[in-house]
Amino acid sequence: MNYWLLIPAGIVILAIRDILQNRHTIQHNFPVIGHIRYMLEKIGPEIRQYLVANNREELPFNRGERAWVYASSKQENNLQGFGSDQDFNSVGYIFIKHAMLGLRLPDGHPNKKEPSAVPCAKTIGEYHKRKKPYKPYSVVNISGMSYGSLSAKAIESLNKGAEKFGCYHNTGEGSLSPYHKFGSDVIVNIGTAYFGVRDDEGSFSMEKLIKMTTDNPFIKALELKLSQGAKPGKGGMLPAAKITKEISEIRHIPMGKDALSPAFHSQFSTITEMVDFIEDMANQTGLPVGIKSAVGKTEMWEELAQYMVKTGKGPDFITIDGGEGGTGAAPHAFADHVSLPFNFAFTKIYKIFQKYDLTNRVVFIGSGKLGFPEKAMMAFAMGCDLVNVGREAMMSIGCIQAQVCHTNRCPTGVATSSKWLQAGIDPALKSERFYNYVKTLNKEILEITHACGYEHPCQMTMQDVDMVMGDNNKTSSLATTFGYNKTTVPFEGVTKLLDSKFLGGGKAGQLSVTN
Template sequence: MARAKSACEFVAERDESRCVKCQACVRVCANDVHSYDGDTGALFSDYSKCAGCHFCEDICPTGALTIRRNLSDTRENANWTKDYIYKIIRQSENGGVLLTGMGNDRPYRNYFEHIVLNASQVTNPSIDPLREPMELKTFIGRKPDRIEFSGAGKSGGHVLKQKIPPQIELESPIMFSAMSFGSISLNACKSLAKAACDFGVCWNTGEGGLHSELYPYSDRVIVQIASGRFGVNPDYLQRAAALEIKVGQGAKPGIGGHLPGEKVSEEISITRMIPAGTDALSPAPHHDIYSIEDLRQLIFALKEATGYVKPVGVKIAAVHNVAPIASGIVRAGADFITVDGIRGGTGAAPAAIRDNVGIPIELAVAAVDQRLREEGIRNQASLIAAGGFRTSADIVKAIALGADAVYIGTSALISLGCHVCQKCYTGKCNWGIATQDPYLTRRLNPEIGARRAYNLLRAWSLEIKEMLGGMGINAVESLRGNREQLRGVGLSELELKILGIKHAGESW
């Protein structure tokens, strides 16, 4: 009978001439790929267990290990690829739902790769961000319909008549997406939280509650209120900079979350406020939200509970009807909307859902921004895009398509060491990120992690300034929804229409 064992995706090639048999690889691999035979002094590798995370390769002091794709292949077949064949073999063994981690890895069209940016030439000057002030400051929250000023203030200036609704102030339009303590380690949470505070952006608890060791970073935390209401109490709501009702997630639109009991350790149980060892089930719907009116009820329950001083947002997955849904959410009173596209990541999701449900964030952001503008309510909520931002250029394009800011998850984890092996759900992350095993989590030093995540924010912010300057724009505010700065390459008329952009070669 076929066995999943033969499905090994990777091989760890050992260069015997370099290997000094220090056994570091044996000690570090949480998947037990490597073993040492004391009698013969030989090292063995069971490739079938290899996740392809490259940790042993990185730690090998003599560079003796190389992780490569397993070239053993099934007969070439455009339909029955090795991947599909082995998925069926694995499922035949226990009849379960196939789990996976990270974002969608299917080759759906990535529109960012078919959009190019503009730059100034001759007729308008570009700006040198190294010499000129360049503003990336972004405010997330409801903006008034109009602003009026009255007479002279104390210092002689004008005084704003309106009371501006609560905002969160970001030094750059990049935030860390919702990743719960539970899906990632406390050291990973600390790294991101500290980086966000140091840089002046926000991080997000996910639906796992707020660990007391993260309280020092709560000035810049967005806390989630999800269907399971784990860890949600008045303290949690009061500490936060902003609140986010989690309705959906790009990696698993329409389905709930499930943290199996074996992963609910003593520490996890404290922040989620459930007994250790019990399943943490986040039902697919919020049981108090079956309509836009119900959503409004929860938004205002949260505003009442926190005295109307924090923005309250709603996160949804990008699905077919995303634009009208977003309109409903704004009308329900949300101060910001988060839309998570089909490439959004996860700690665990059924592969069938992750790989097939939802729409790309590029199209969703364009559609939502367009709809809200048409309805004259775009100012009433900020739009945060999430789901697969790999470079600063993706972010610039998303903002020009209409986003106020973006959430980054996968790229933030890559800054901490993640190699996107997609095995987060096993809880055996060798990089100490998607695991709660103390032997593994201590590999991630939160001080170093924070510095690396900070560096990523800094690097991308510098690049965004460069691109803005090239376009002759000196504030990211002027880029938002500025689709004239974008041109499509190789896109159909319909795609261009949905994105609201012209094709390359068309002038203003």
């Protein structure tokens, strides 16, 4: 039998099939060759990513940004030669203004060691006198990304890397999993579905929350999620295809159904009720409690600030998630047009709290593509005390920006529950990759800080960063651009911070111990 005849026979059969079907016009009008169009369309993102786009062209992260994360995580050369390929005149471009002589650290300074984390200048929960205040050991930490959205091996890799460096790991709204228990500090995110702390009817269970925090002393704080940058007011959904028996048990949800997070909380619907809920959780667990939110209208933020002044109660920290954030999939209109990007979102909220003299009572956390030294420094200058990194952390452990997180077909195993695809992740290796990335990010943040003449990034001011405004190529300081000057953060030196009994990362009172 001549097997070569099967090829033309197959082509004829395919052509007949194409002509007879009416679902795809291109295939009907152009039998056989019409399939090429769909093939090219399917691999179009890969063609653009690897062959067509230049280093600064792609979104959400361009090739230059990804290359820096990959090189940093692998301890490869992350420098660039022959000058910058950036357009210095583009609107929004930032320039960090260094000091003429900078700051030379004295011998014996803790930040002369390698690696050397930078603790948060503030202590979370100190103002409201929580039973268990918390000072994060690192100003750079892992943003909320749920087990279920990310794979078990991805979560394990991030947690082990975080433990090695000393940063905290936010669980995301999927709750605490076994893969968050490899030693790092943990902040438990509580979303609208109350995963992990819900009863059989899906309502919040204080009893379960108390048990979770009592049984797991590495939980250092609770984050009440109001919304996230990618889809504020939309809620969330974990596809049924990504729900395993283990995820079902952790979240207390049924198998075989999409796990839906409502758009809004059922425990409260007013600012007063929300603050009462925060205070109840803080009193019952002893932990600091904060809120995470994207920003749109600001009337309720104003109401929250006024209520905090009036009562002395409220969140211990506030995480502002920029609209450009997005470790979760979202409808395009929500992802592209609902909620303000970080720069505008953060400045609006910070100015409200500054007006009511609340800025040093709250720890401010920034989130939304801040996992690069220059963007983190801008956030610190604007008033952030901490920055959370999400997708940059994913890239450090292998994510290639395939943008198929919602399909359960992540080719690198980072955002899938498929055991086959996860098999390519070695947590021992990938945890080192994340550790290297966050260590490098921290190192460059410190280097820029010292170049500006400061010891700690909390000392950065709105006058230390200029932004291109697009008017005859003029630049303006952040203070002029956004209309405020950041409130000075009390700071007595890094050595003093490292001696705090509330220091996280397993480092509490480390100078007292070593000295």
